[in-house]
Amino acid sequence: MCSIKFSLGVIQTLVNRKLVKVTNTGAGFFIELEDAG
Numbered sequence: 001m002c003s004i005k006f007s008l009g010v011i012q013t014l015v016n017r018k019l020v021k022v023t024n025t026g027a028g029f030f031i032e033l034e035d036a037g
Contacts, residue, residue: 011031014020023030 015022019034021032021034
C-alpha cells in the first residue's frame with residue numbers, strides 16, 4: 001500500500017472537475033480516480 005500526498009488545492013481542482021472521488025476512511029482520505037469512460 002502506498003500513500004501519495006497531494007496539495008489540497010490540487011485535490012480540490014480534480015474533485016471540481018469530477019476527475020477523482022475522495023473518500024474519508026476515518027484514518028485519512030482515500031483518493032480514487034474516476035473512470036474516464
